[in-house]
Amino acid sequence: MLLVVGGCSDHAAGGGDQSASSAGQVSVGGSSVPTSGATPSRRVFANPDKLTAQDALGDLTLLNPCSVIDPDTLPDTWTTVIDVPVAFNFCEISVTTREGAVIEARVGKPQLPWSTGKESPSSKLEAGISIAHGRPDIRGGCARDVVFADGLALGVNAVADTSMGNTDPCVVSDALADHVVSVVLDGRAESLTLPEGSLGGLDACTLVGPELLAAVPGLGADVEPMEFVAGHSCWWENPDTRATLDLEFEIGPLPVGDSGGALHGRYTATTQYADFGEFSLCEVGGEHVPFEYEDEMAIVESVTILVRLPAGQGKAACTAASTIADRLWQALPPL
Numbered sequence: 147m148l149l150v151v152g153g154c155s156d157h158a159a160g161g162g163d164q165s166a167s168s169a170g171q172v173s174v175g176g177s178s179v180p181t182s183g184a185t186p187s188r189r190v191f192a193n194p195d196k197l198t199a200q201d202a203l204g205d206l207t208l209l210n211p212c213s214v215i216d217p218d219t220l221p222d223t224w225t226t227v228i229d230v231p232v233a234f235n236f237c238e239i240s241v242t243t244r245e246g247a248v249i250e251a252r253v254g255k256p257q258l259p260w261s262t263g264k265e266s267p268s269s270k271l272e273a274g275i276s277i278a279h280g281r282p283d284i285r286g287g288c289a290r291d292v293v294f295a296d297g298l299a300l301g302v303n304a305v306a307d308t309s310m311g312n313t314d315p316c317v318v319s320d321a322l323a324d325h326v327v328s329v330v331l332d333g334r335a336e337s338l339t340l341p342e343g344s345l346g347g348l349d350a351c352t353l354v355g356p357e358l359l360a361a362v363p364g365l366g367a368d369v370e371p372m373e374f375v376a377g378h379s380c381w382w383e384n385p386d387t388r389a390t391l392d393l394e395f396e397i398g399p400l401p402v403g404d405s406g407g408a409l410h411g412r413y414t415a416t417t418q419y420a421d422f423g424e425f426s427l428c429e430v431g432g433e434h435v436p437f438e439y440e441d442e443m444a445i446v447e448s449v450t451i452l453v454r455l456p457a458g459q460g461k462a463a464c465t466a467a468s469t470i471a472d473r474l475w476q477a478l479p480p481l
Contacts, residue, residue, distance in 0.1 A: 188333035196274040199256055199298035199375075203335040206298075207346065207376045211254030212237035213336035214300065214326045221321060230398045232338065232439040234346060234378040234447075239322075241304075247313035251304040251322055256375045259291035259299035273331060277323045288316035290323040292330075298375060300326060343435050343479040345395040345447050349373075351380035353474060354393060361469040362453055363462055364389035388425070391470070392452040397439075401431025401448050410475040418464045421457045428453050428463035430471045435481060449478065 192201050203209045212231045220226050227240040236252040243249070259278060274295030280303070282289045287305030302323045304315035329335070340346040356367035364387035372381040378395040403415030412432045419427045434447035451470050453463040 189335060190333065191273075194273055196295040197330075198274075198296040199294040199300075200296075202273075202275075202294055202330050203256065203300075204337045206256045207378075208337040208340070209254075209256065209376065210237075210336045210338050211235070211300070213334060214329045215239065215253060215322075216325070216329050216334065219328075220325065230442065230445060232397050232437070232442070232445070234338075234376070234395045234397055236301075241318055243313055245313070248307040249304050249313060249315050249318045250307065251302065251315075251318055253300060253302050253322060253326060255301055255379070256298050257301070258297065259293050259301075272327070275327055275330070277327065288314070288319045290319045292323055292326050302326065341435050341437060341447075343481070344437075345434055345449065345478070346378070348395070348479075349377040349380075350393045350395060351377070353477060354380065354382070354391070354470070358470050358473055359391065362389055362391050362466045363455060363459070365391060388454075388456065390452075390454040391466075392450075392454075394450040394452070396431075396448050396450055397437050398445055398448065400433055400444075400446060401450070403429065403431065409471060411481060412475050412478075414471060414475070416464060416468065418460045421460065424457050426455050426457055426460040426463050428460060428467045430464070430467040432471060432475055433481075434478065449474070 189202070189204065191197060200206060203214075211233050212228060215228070215237055217226055217228065223244040225242040229238065229240075231237075233254060236254040239251040239253065241249045241251060259280060276293050278291045278293055278299075280289030280291040280299075280301055282303055287303050289304075290302040291299040292302065293299040302319050304319040304322065306313050306315040338346060351371045351373050354371075359365055359369060359382060360367040362382075365382060365384050369382045369384050372383070374380065380393045381390065382392075383390040400413055401415040403417035406413060406415040408414070409432065412434070414430060414432045417429045419429070429450060429452050431448050431450045434449060437445050437447050439445065451467045451474070453467040453470075455463045455466075
């Protein structure tokens with residue numbers, strides 16, 4: 147875990163203004179300096195005036211999204227916690243402001259932008275990069291897309307914990323988007339070094355065929371997937387029934403849930419969430435191989451299956467997710 151108290155941000159992207167200016171201190175349970183598990187050298191861009199996502203970030207299937215967050219240069223009014231400084235899809239960041247407000251943010255997953263078409267107030271065009279208002283993820287909140295010259299984007303989403311203070315999450319998402327551009331332009335995006343048998347070389351969409359899709363009530367065996375550039379996640383949705391299946395590769399601690407046990411030799415945890423709004427949701431996560439990164443201890447690759455159904459069908463969602471896990475775990479590379 148990385149805990150950062152303060153920081154400095156006088157190197158704002160494209161000359162954008164940020165309030166922080168003084169250096170902060172870092173207390174670590176890991177290090178913000180890349181060692182094993184990352185490519186520490188700074189990138190040399192093929193076309194620095196018109197940066198594509200691959201030129202700026204390297205092989206998109208290997209991007210560590212946490213590498214585009216430099217804890218030392220975040221605003222000095224924030225206390226920032228990054229529990230796991232390495233990820234396939236999103237870097238998860240918890241921000242506590244000086245006033246005590248808590249905002250949960252995530253950065254990552256290269257994809258086509260889900261833009262609203264409105265330019266962000268902090269948007270500055272530089273090297274072909276722009277920042278646009280994005281579409282919030284399932285948690286809501288405030289989203290920004292850092293859009294590269296080829297149209298691919300890194301998403302930034304921030305959600306305020308309303309029980310811990312009333313702060314506009316857009317203050318955090320705007321600052322993080324500017325920060326990401328600054329770090330990227332400095333050539334500091336890192337590539338992961340994958341362990342043997344890693345999920346990182348697989349395309350999640352190819353792992354689920356019609357038979358497994360049919361296990362989700364109302365989804366349908368012929369629904370087309372929404373594919374993501376890096377291949378570490380895949381999403382299927384039936385627009386008529388709103389039934390969905392989400393498959394995610396992740397890096398972090400062992401999966402946790404309401405119940406857990408071994409399934410085909412993999413620790414597997416299941417969580418049936420309380421209904422939220424019009425939906426029921428069930429999550430099944432299974433362990434994969436250990437992942438080494440810096441001095442982080444006990445982190446592994448894992449697979450998460452999320453099934454969403456109309457409200458009142460939580461048990462059916464868990465039955466579907468467990469059925470998919472039972473088949474899918476057998477098809478994964480061995481532990």
